[in-house]
Amino acid sequence: MSFLSLAMPSTSSIVALQGASTAMGIMGALRSGSSNSIIARVQAENSARQSEAHAEADTFNAEIARQQAQSERERAAAEALDYRRSQGAKLASRRATFAAGGLALEGSPLLVDDSIFQEIEFGAQRIAHAGSLAETRLKNQASLLDTSAERNRQSADFARKAGDFTAKSARTASIIDALSAGVKGATQIGATLSGKGAGWGGTKKKEWYDPWSSADAADNWL
Numbered sequence: 305m306s307f308l309s310l311a312m313p314s315t316s317s318i319v320a321l322q323g324a325s326t327a328m329g330i331m332g333a334l335r336s337g338s339s340n341s342i343i344a345r346v347q348a349e350n351s352a353r354q355s356e357a358h359a360e361a362d363t364f365n366a367e368i369a370r371q372q373a374q375s376e377r378e379r380a381a382a383e384a385l386d387y388r389r390s391q392g393a394k395l396a397s398r399r400a401t402f403a404a405g406g407l408a409l410e411g412s413p414l415l416v417d418d419s420i421f422q423e424i425e426f427g428a429q430r431i432a433h434a435g436s437l438a439e440t441r442l443k444n445q446a447s448l449l450d451t452s453a454e455r456n457r458q459s460a461d462f463a464r465k466a467g468d469f470t471a472k473s474a475r476t477a478s479i480i481d482a483l484s485a486g487v488k489g490a491t492q493i494g495a496t497l498s499g500k501g502a503g504w505g506g507t508k509k510k511e512w513y514d515p516w517s518s519a520d521a522a523d524n525w526l
């Protein structure tokens with residue numbers, strides 16, 4: 305008996321195809337890693353800039369709050385001083401009226417003056433206290449804004465570090481994938497060259513029985 309060999313691609317053609325496939329796998333893995341790395345850095349930078357923008361806004365608002373606190377203190381002090389002056393002028397006018405009427409500034413009138421002085425001072429202190437409360441509230445607000453600004457700056461720094469880590473991880477993963485593709489391709493090529501591959505990886509030539517080419521062809525007619 306004899307066998308006819310089917311026409312199959314040559315080993316060199318198969319190796320060339322496997323080499324091209326391996327190269328494409330390696331390039332694809334590396335490009336994917338590069339793309340993922342860029343995306344990670346861009347996203348991290350966007351997040352960092354948003355945090356920095358919030359930090360700048362908080363810092364600005366904190367400075368405004370401090371300025372308002374100082375203004376509130378100055379306003380309260382000026383208002384208390386004006387209150388003392390205005391009420392003192394009224395008291396002086398009252399005394400002048402008493403003096404013009406021939407009343408001595410002693411006894412009951414003097415007691416009344418002392419009571420008025422106390423009321424004036426109480427009113428001035430109340431104004432100053434209200435200003436002090438407003439000043440304290442604004443200072444506390446400024447402190448909270450300072451804290452918020454610092455946290456936002458820390459968030460921006462953390463976002464950039466996380467982006468760097470993710471980008472490096474993406475590159476490392478792509479290198480591993482590329483190496484894996486290279487090893488797999490090399491294994492397939494090696495199998496093809498050794499004749500142990502399967503399919504396009506080096507299947508041995510299939511042979512078919514041809515009854516007409518055998519030495520027993522005449523027996524087929526019997």
